[in-house]
Amino acid sequence: MLFHINPSSGVPIYAQIELQVKNAIAAGAVKEGHALPSVRKLAAELRINPTTTARAYQNLERDGVITTIPGGGTYVAANVPRFLKSEKLRRLQPYAKQIAVEGVQLRLTDEDILKIVEEELAKLAERVGDRK
Amino acid sequence: MSELAIDTTDLAKTYAGVRAVGGINLTVPRGSIYGFLGRNGAGKTTTIKMLLGLVRPTTGSARVLGMDARSERVAILQRTAFVSEKKTLYSSMTPFELVRFSRGFYPAWSDSAVEKYARLFEIPMKQRFERLSNGNQTKVWLLLALCQGADLLILDEPTTALDPITVDQVMRVLAEDAPERGCTIFFSSHQLEEVERIAEYAGFIDHGKLLMEARLDDIKSEFRLITAAGSSLPAQTSSQVLSVDVEQDFYRYFVTRDAEGFAAALSRNGATVTSIANLGLREIFLQLIRKER
Numbered sequence: 001m002l003f004h005i006n007p008s009s010g011v012p013i014y015a016q017i018e019l020q021v022k023n024a025i026a027a028g029a030v031k032e033g034h035a036l037p038s039v040r041k042l043a044a045e046l047r048i049n050p051t052t053t054a055r056a057y058q059n060l061e062r063d064g065v066i067t068t069i070p071g072g073g074t075y076v077a078a079n080v081p082r083f084l085k086s087e088k089l090r091r092l093q094p095y096a097k098q099i100a101v102e103g104v105q106l107r108l109t110d111e112d113i114l115k116i117v118e119e120e121l122a123k124l125a126e127r128v129g130d131r132k
Numbered sequence: 133m134s135e136l137a138i139d140t141t142d143l144a145k146t147y148a149g150v151r152a153v154g155g156i157n158l159t160v161p162r163g164s165i166y167g168f169l170g171r172n173g174a175g176k177t178t179t180i181k182m183l184l185g186l187v188r189p190t191t192g193s194a195r196v197l198g199m200d201a202r203s204e205r206v207a208i209l210q211r212t213a214f215v216s217e218k219k220t221l222y223s224s225m226t227p228f229e230l231v232r233f234s235r236g237f238y239p240a241w242s243d244s245a246v247e248k249y250a251r252l253f254e255i256p257m258k259q260r261f262e263r264l265s266n267g268n269q270t271k272v273w274l275l276l277a278l279c280q281g282a283d284l285l286i287l288d289e290p291t292t293a294l295d296p297i298t299v300d301q302v303m304r305v306l307a308e309d310a311p312e313r314g315c316t317i318f319f320s321s322h323q324l325e326e327v328e329r330i331a332e333y334a335g336f337i338d339h340g341k342l343l344m345e346a347r348l349d350d351i352k353s354e355f356r357l358i359t360a361a362g363s364s365l366p367a368q369t370s371s372q373v374l375s376v377d378v379e380q381d382f383y384r385y386f387v388t389r390d391a392e393g394f395a396a397a398l399s400r401n402g403a404t405v406t407s408i409a410n411l412g413l414r415e416i417f418l419q420l421i422r423k424e425r
Contacts, residue, residue, distance in 0.1 A: 007328035010410025012349040040308065047303035049165050049332045050311045055349070 001030055005046055013048055017056035021065060025076060027127055034076040036066060137162045137284050137316035138183060142192035144340075145178050152178040154340035155192060160318055160333065165306065167331035167348075168320040169417060175340040176320040177217055180288050183318075184214055197283055210238065213277035217288040217320075219269045223262035227255055227272045231279070240281025249275045252301055266293040274302060278309070285310060287319035291326060299326065306330055328413045336420050343420045348413070355411050356391035357419075359384050362403030375423045386419045 001024050005016045024030045036042075039057055043050040057074060060066045067077045103113035138160035145153045153175040160166045170176045181187035183194050185205030194201035196208045221230060227250070235241040250257055253271040261269065270293045277285060291299045307330055310317050321327050327334060328348065335345040344351075365383045367376045372394065377384040383403070387394050395405045411419070 005329075007325055008412035008414060010352060010412045010415075012352045013329070014349060015353075040312065043311075044304055044308035046329075047300065047307050048329050049307065051164075051332050052349070 001034070001036065003042065003046060005048065007048075013046075013052050014056040014059065017042075017053065018059055018065075021056075021060055021076075025065065027124065030076050032076055032078045036074040036076070038074065135162055136160060136195070136198075137164070138166075138194070138196055138318060140179075140183075140192065140194040143179065143182055143189050143194050144191045145175075145182060145187060146190045151340050153182070153189075156337065156340070156342040158194075158335060158342065159345065160316060162316055163311065163314045164332045165311070165317045165330055166319070167327035167334045168318060168337065169322075169324070169327060169334060170320070170337035171421065174337045176337060177288055178340075179337070180214075180286055180318075180320065183286065184209065184212065211282055212284040212286060213280045213282035215270075215273045215277050215285075215287045215290050217292075219266070219273050219293070221261050221269070221272065223260070225261055226258050227261065227264075227275070228257040230261065230272065230276060231257075234276050235279075238280045238282075242279050242281055245279040245281075246275065249278055249305070252305070253298065267295060267298060270294055271298065278305065281313075283315060285315055285317045285319075287317065289320055289322070291321065291323055299323075303330055324413045324417060334413070336417065338421050343423075351416060352410065352413075354389045354391075355416055356387050357384060357407075357409045357411055357415070358387055358391055358395055358398070358405060359407045359409075360395070360398045360403040360405045362398070362401065365398060365401060365403050369423075375419060386423070 001021070003017060003020055005013050007013060009016070021030075021036070036057075037045065039050055039053045042053045046053075057066065057068065061068055064077055064079075066074055068074045099113060099117065103116075136159055138158055140156060140158045142155040142157065143153060144151070144155040156175075156179065158179075168176055168179070178187060182189050183196050183201055185201045185208060188202065197211055199208050201208060222233075225233065231246050235243070249255075253275060255268060255271050255275060256264065261272065264272065270290070274287075274290065277287070291302060294302065303326060306317060319327075319331075331348055333345065334348050334351070336343040360383050361381055362383070363381055366373075367378055367383065369375060372389055373385050373387055375386040385394065391408055395408055398405055
C-alpha cells in the first residue's frame with residue numbers, strides 16, 4: 001500500500017502510519033494476507049527514521065491489525081481487530097467529542113450532526129461492498 | 133561499551149569572556165538519529181567542535197563513542213565522520229583525488245560506497261573542488277563522510293546548500309544506509325521539516341543552554357497549545373505549563389503533558405476551552421525559544 005505522511009502536522013509520524021493502515025483496512029482497500037513493506041523499506045521510502053516505522057508496526061501488531069512472520073514479512077492479519085467493545089469505544093471517543101464540539105460551534109442541530117456521521121458510514125459500507 | 137554515542141557533562145566554552153556554550157548535558161543514544169536545533173549563534177557549532185576535540189572546553193567534559201573528547205581525540209576522529217558547516221577542502225584537488233587521499237586514513241573505508249554515492253549524488257569526480265558549485269561541494273563532503281564506515285556521523289547544517297531533490301536523496305541515505313550499519317547520526321539543522329522526518333531525538337539549544345532534549349514522538353504526543361476563554365484563569369508557569377499568553381479574557385497555554393487534565397481543570401474553573409492543538413516542531417521550537425526570553 002502507499003503511504004503519505006505530514007511530518008509537521010503535530011501528529012506523531014508513527015500514529016499517522018497506524019491510522020493509514022487502519023483506514024485502508026476499514027475501507028477494504030487491503031485485506032487479510034496483504035503484504036506491507038518492510039520496516040526498512042517503508043522508512044527509506046518515506047525518508048523517516050526506521051524506529052518510527054518499527055514503532056507503528058509494533059503498535060499495529062499489538063492491536064492485532066498485522067502479523068509479522070520472523071524473516072518472512074508483514075501481513076494484514078485475519079479478523080482485525082479483536083478489541084473488547086469498551087476498548088473500541090474508548091478509542092473512538094476523542095473523535096466523537098471533536099465532531100460534537102465542532103458541530104455545536106457551527107450551530108448545527110443534533111440531527112444534522114448525527115446525519116453526517118451516518119452518511120459517512122453509508123459511504124464506507126458502499127465502498128467495502130464494491131470490493132467484495 | 134557505553135550505550136551512549138555522545139555524553140557531555142556541563143560542557144561549556146567561553147571565548148574572551150563571552151559565553152558561547154554554557155554548561156550543557158547531551159545524551160545521544162547509540163544507533164539513533166539526533167537533531168540538534170538552535171538559532172544562528174546558539175552554540176551548535178561550538179558544541180560540535182568540542183565533541184571532536186577541535187575546541188577545548190572551558191569547563192566540563194564530553195565522551196564520544198565512550199572516549200574522552202580531549203585525551204582520546206585521535207581515536208574518536210578515526211571512527212567519526214564530520215561534515216563541517218564551512219565546506220572548504222583542498223581546493224585544487226578533484227573529488228576523485230580527495231577520495232584517494234582520504235581512504236588511507238580510515239580502516240573501514242568502503243570503495244563500493246564511493247561508487248554508489250558518486251552516482252547517486254551525480255558528483256563530477258574529475259573536476260577541481262574549487263570549480264564545483266556549493267551544492268556539489270557539500271555532496272563531496274557527504275560522500276567522503278559516508279564512505280568512512282564511521283560509527284558516528286556528525287553533520288553541521290548538512291543540507292543548507294542543497295536543492296530539494298538532493299536533500300531528498302540525502303534523507304533517504306540517512307534513513308536507510310546509516311541505521312542499517314548501526315551508525316549514530318548527530319546533525320544540526322534549521323530545516324525543521326527534515327529533523328521532524330528523520331530524527332528520533334531532538335535537542336534544543338539557545339544562548340548556549342540546552343532547553344530540552346527528548347524523543348520527538350514523545351514531545352509530539354504530549355505538547356499541546358490550549359486556548360481558553362474565561363476570567364481570572366491561572367496565569368503562572370510550571371513544569372507542566374511552559375508559557376501563558378493573556379489577551380483580555382483569552383488565555384493560551386503551552387502545556388508539556390496531560391493537556392486533557394489541564395483543560396478539564398480549566399473547565400471546572402468556569403473557562404470555555406476553545407482549542408487543544410497538536411504542535412509541529414516549528415511551533416514547539418518557537419515556543420521554547422520564546423519562553424526562554
